Amino acid sequence: MKKKLSALILAALVLLGCLPLSALALKYEQSSSAQPEKVWNFLMDKIGNPYGVAALMGNISHESGLIPNNLNNSSNKSLGLSDEEYTRRTDNGTYTKFGSDRAYYGLAQWGYPTRKQGLLNLAKKMDGSVGSLEVQLAFIIKELEETFPSVLKTLKSATSVREASDVFLTKFEGAPNKSEANKQSRADLGQKYFDAYADKVQPEPEPEPEPEPEPQPQPDDEHSNPFTDVSANEYYYEAVMWAYYSDPQITNGTDKTHFSPDKEVTRGQAVTFLWRAMGKPEPETSDNPFSDVKEGEYYYKAALWAYEKGITKGTSKNKFSPETHLTTAHIITFIYRAVHEDANGWYEEAANWAATETLILEGTPRAVSDKVKCPRCDVVAFLYGAAALMLGDTEQ
Numbered sequence: 001m002k003k004k005l006s007a008l009i010l011a012a013l014v015l016l017g018c019l020p021l022s023a024l025a026l027k028y029e030q031s032s033s034a035q036p037e038k039v040w041n042f043l044m045d046k047i048g049n050p051y052g053v054a055a056l057m058g059n060i061s062h063e064s065g066l067i068p069n070n071l072n073n074s075s076n077k078s079l080g081l082s083d084e085e086y087t088r089r090t091d092n093g094t095y096t097k098f099g100s101d102r103a104y105y106g107l108a109q110w111g112y113p114t115r116k117q118g119l120l121n122l123a124k125k126m127d128g129s130v131g132s133l134e135v136q137l138a139f140i141i142k143e144l145e146e147t148f149p150s151v152l153k154t155l156k157s158a159t160s161v162r163e164a165s166d167v168f169l170t171k172f173e174g175a176p177n178k179s180e181a182n183k184q185s186r187a188d189l190g191q192k193y194f195d196a197y198a199d200k201v202q203p204e205p206e207p208e209p210e211p212e213p214e215p216q217p218q219p220d221d222e223h224s225n226p227f228t229d230v231s232a233n234e235y236y237y238e239a240v241m242w243a244y245y246s247d248p249q250i251t252n253g254t255d256k257t258h259f260s261p262d263k264e265v266t267r268g269q270a271v272t273f274l275w276r277a278m279g280k281p282e283p284e285t286s287d288n289p290f291s292d293v294k295e296g297e298y299y300y301k302a303a304l305w306a307y308e309k310g311i312t313k314g315t316s317k318n319k320f321s322p323e324t325h326l327t328t329a330h331i332i333t334f335i336y337r338a339v340h341e342d343a344n345g346w347y348e349e350a351a352n353w354a355a356t357e358t359l360i361l362e363g364t365p366r367a368v369s370d371k372v373k374c375p376r377c378d379v380v381a382f383l384y385g386a387a388a389l390m391l392g393d394t395e396q
Contacts, residue, residue, distance in 0.1 A: 035133060036066060040197045046141050050198035052155030055164035056140070058190025059173060063109040069131030075103035087131035090120070098130065099279055107136045108173065112387060115143070117279040118247065147242050147387075148172050161194050162187040227259040235363025236261060236377040239384035243273070250276045250380065261377035268299035268322030270331050270379055271312065274338060275302035277383045283308055290320040297322070310344060311337045329370040331379055335360075335386050360385035 036057065043053040057066070064070040069087040076082060079101070081089070086105070089095035098105075099117035110116050119139045123130040126138065144152040151171045158164035165187040169175055175182070225232065230240050240259055243250035250273050254260040265273075275281070283304040288295075293303045303320050306312050311334050315321040329347035336350035337343045343350070351368040354360045361368070362385060364378050 036061075036193065037197065038133070039066060039137065040193065042137050043141075047152070047155050049156050049158060049164075050194055051158045051161050052164045054161045054190040054194035054198065055158065055168055055187065056155060056190075057193045058161065058165055058186050058188070059168050060107045060140075061189055061193075062186050063173070064107050066107065068107055068133045068136045070106065070109070072104040072109060075101075075105075079103060083131075087129060091123075091129050091131075100281060106131070107133075108140060113281075114246070114277060114279045114387060118143070121247065144172070146245055149241075150238060161190045165190050226257060227253055228257050230259045230261060234261070234377070236381040239381040240377070242384050242387075243380040246277070248276050248280050250383065251376070259376065262375045264325045264373045265331070265376055265379050266322060267312075267315075267320065267324050267326050267330070268297070268303070269376075270326045270334065270374070271306045272299045272302040273379055273383060274311070274331075274334055275305055277387060278338060281305055289318060290314055291318045293320045293322060306334070309338065309341065326374050326379075327370050328366050328368045328372045328374045328378065331374050331382055332360075332368050335382055339386065354382075 039057060040053060043056060044050065047053050047056070060066065067083075069083045071079075071081070071083045071086045075086075079086065081095075086095065086103075090098045098120050100113050102111055102113070104111040105116065106119065110119055119136065120130055122139050122142065123132065123135045126132075126135050128135045144155070148171060151167055154167040155164050158167075162183075166183050169183060169186055170178055225237075225241065226244065227240065230237060240261070244252060244259075251259075254263065280301075283301055285308065286304070288304060289307060290303060293300060299322055303312075303322070307314070307320075312320075315324065329351070332354050333347045333350040336353055340353075347368065347370060354368060360382055362381075364381060366372050366374070366378060
């Protein structure tokens with residue numbers, strides 16, 4: 001049973017005061033209880049479609065009860081920290097593992113390292129608490145715009161709560177529990193928000209007539225496609241845009257206008273992409289077991305980190321072989337070991353895992369095999385799929 005269930009029920013049924021979200025303090029102490037109407041108003045301003053907003057709220061309520069500083073129960077026990085202690089210590093810097101501890105936290109119960117680090121970075125940028133309602137809602141919109149544009153498009157265009165809820169569940173949350181019961185439960189909760197708020201249309205003042213504006217030059221789209229060799233119709237398009245616009249950036253292409261999607265990837269490149277996708281964690285030691293990995297190379301820290309974490313032991317006792325081309329089996333195994341720290345088997349186990357997580361292999365024409373060389377497009381597609389899936393269902 002999810003903790004704070006009573007708060008979740010209140011979030012769905014109780015109508016609270018309608019203060020503008022900008023009036024909220026950015027400190028979690030003042031925003032740690034469910035505030036559904038404020039959340040509704042903020043999301044409606046950004047998304048504009050009541051079906052999509054209700055679906056989003058149904059899903060995050062299912063995850064956290066709309067409580068921004070909600071640390072999931074198992075992490076409370078394993079870390080020995082309450083929700084309040086975890087948030088305060090993260091804010092004041094005495095707890096330094098927020099981005100890497102894999103503890104599910106916040107409105108959407110973020111757990112994947114790069115997503116939690118992104119939340120922390122935004123909190124610092126906004127000079128607010130990581131547990132602030134305002135910070136977390138801003139981060140949800142940021143993720144939708146930058147990492148999950150297809151989900152945002154559905155939220156804006158859906159004609160039913162269920163339609164939008166299913167997409168948010170499977171794509172944004174990547175919940176492993178995709179059963180009909182789970183989908184219906186989340187959509188039902190979203191429908192309660194729709195019924196409570198969708199008919200509360202605020203009257204808009206009549207606009208004053210304005211003179212016809214003079215044509216102005218349009219700014220470049222902040223997330224336009226910089227690559228002439230990546231079509232929006234390709235299965236890897238969103239993954240490439242994610243890799244390019246991620247913070248930290250995973251890859252900026254092979255030059256300013258080319259991504260070279262079919263170019264084969266070396267071991268040095270692949271482990272660097274993975275390291276960046278994990279938030280560029282610092283290696284815990286400077287001990288270098290590889291004679292062919294020199295300090296100053298772009299893959300130096302990535303290779304040391306991957307060795308420490310058991311993601312790769314190299315191609316021999318003291319060789320990493322950074323210029324050797326990578327197979328699909330290698331990259332799937334690297335990702336699997338990065339996600340499952342105790343995994344040490346070869347690619348069959350990793351391939352079976354990836355096959356059950358449809359977003360990882362979705363669209364690729366290539367098999368997972370140690371005989372199949374892996375191109376750049378599939379490396380970023382696999383990483384993107386894994387990143388989207390790591391925010392799993394956190395029901396207890």
